[in-house]
Amino acid sequence: xxxxxxxxxxxxxxxxxxxxxxxxxxxxxxxxxxxxxxxxxxxxxxxxxxxxxxxxxxxxxxxxxxxxxxxxxxxxxxxxxxxxxxxxxxxxxxxxxxxxxxxxxxxxxxxxxxxxxxxxxxxxxxxxxxxxxxxxxxxxxxxxxxxxxxxxxxxxxxxxxxxxxxxxxxxxxxxxxxxxxxxxxxxxxxxxxxxxxxxxxxx
Amino acid sequence: xxxxxxxxxxxxxxxxxxxxxxxxxxxxxxxxxxxxxxxxxxxxxxxxxxxxxxxxxxxxxxxxxxxxxxxxxxxxxxxxxxxx
Numbered sequence: 001x002x003x004x005x006x007x008x009x010x011x012x013x014x015x016x017x018x019x020x021x022x023x024x025x026x027x028x029x030x031x032x033x034x035x036x037x038x039x040x041x042x043x044x045x046x047x048x049x050x051x052x053x054x055x056x057x058x059x060x061x062x063x064x065x066x067x068x069x070x071x072x073x074x075x076x077x078x079x080x081x082x083x084x085x086x087x088x089x090x091x092x093x094x095x096x097x098x099x100x101x102x103x104x105x106x107x108x109x110x111x112x113x114x115x116x117x118x119x120x121x122x123x124x125x126x127x128x129x130x131x132x133x134x135x136x137x138x139x140x141x142x143x144x145x146x147x148x149x150x151x152x153x154x155x156x157x158x159x160x161x162x163x164x165x166x167x168x169x170x171x172x173x174x175x176x177x178x179x180x181x182x183x184x185x186x187x188x189x190x191x192x193x194x195x196x197x198x199x200x201x202x203x
Numbered sequence: 204x205x206x207x208x209x210x211x212x213x214x215x216x217x218x219x220x221x222x223x224x225x226x227x228x229x230x231x232x233x234x235x236x237x238x239x240x241x242x243x244x245x246x247x248x249x250x251x252x253x254x255x256x257x258x259x260x261x262x263x264x265x266x267x268x269x270x271x272x273x274x275x276x277x278x279x280x281x282x283x284x285x286x287x
Contacts, residue, residue: 081280118279
């Protein structure tokens with residue numbers, strides 16, 4: 001785009017928009033995307049692989065390229081989706097144009113084995129494995145974090161009592177802030193200045 | 204004029220109360236990502252609500268990033284909408 005501006009010269013305003021659009025369509029139609037989808041829990045990992053391959057094929061058929069593929073494993077979901085408590089999480093990082101993404105999105109919605117899907121555009125593909133893969137590795141090593149995941153769920157019955165005050169705390173903080181604000185006017189300005197300096201130092 | 208003099212100290216009072224800086228704006232701060240559930244959970248209440256930034260001291264820009272990240276994580280059932 002920048003190259004065209006000096007060439008356009010005097011009639012720049014008229015020719016700006018069309019050239020700009022054509023440049024975007026020619027140069028930038030391939031973008032990087034990240035797709036995460038959840039597959040029903042009762043499918044085997046081989047079936048998950050075949051479904052993943054199916055979606056990879058959609059991308060490659062539209063002249064896209066799958067740059068990275070991750071299987072996060074059978075994870076416990078935060079809430080039930082279509083009566084499933086768990087799901088196979090798969091992430092794809094790929095480069096494709098809008099048509100490929102539209103088709104992928106359509107097929108993800110049609111496939112009944114896919115519980116959820118999220119396609120986001122990203123600026124760059126991180127060559128390292130994502131945080132999810134790090135977590136699964138730690139779990140494989142320790143075998144301990146698994147109960148950690150289950151712990152919050154059974155505790156929820158008791159948490160109800162704890163939760164009510166939690167919501168109140170938000171209000172209390174507000175009240176405190178107001179009170180402090182109303183108290184401080186009595187303090188002279190001389191104390192205010194050192195306070196502000198003290199606060200700046202740790203920051 | 205007199206009104207101005209009254210309002211100015213009150214503005215100072217609020218600022219000197221505590222000057223917390225945004226925990227996500229440092230150059231070494233972690234990137235806000237919907238996959239990083241552990242990070243996102245720090246900015247939600249036990250109920251699963253997004254913590255207001257007047258409490259978490261997150262900058263406006265990062266709070267917007269956090270909100271979208273938390274909503275994406277909720278969509279993928281990585282985080283709960285409500286903990287009841």
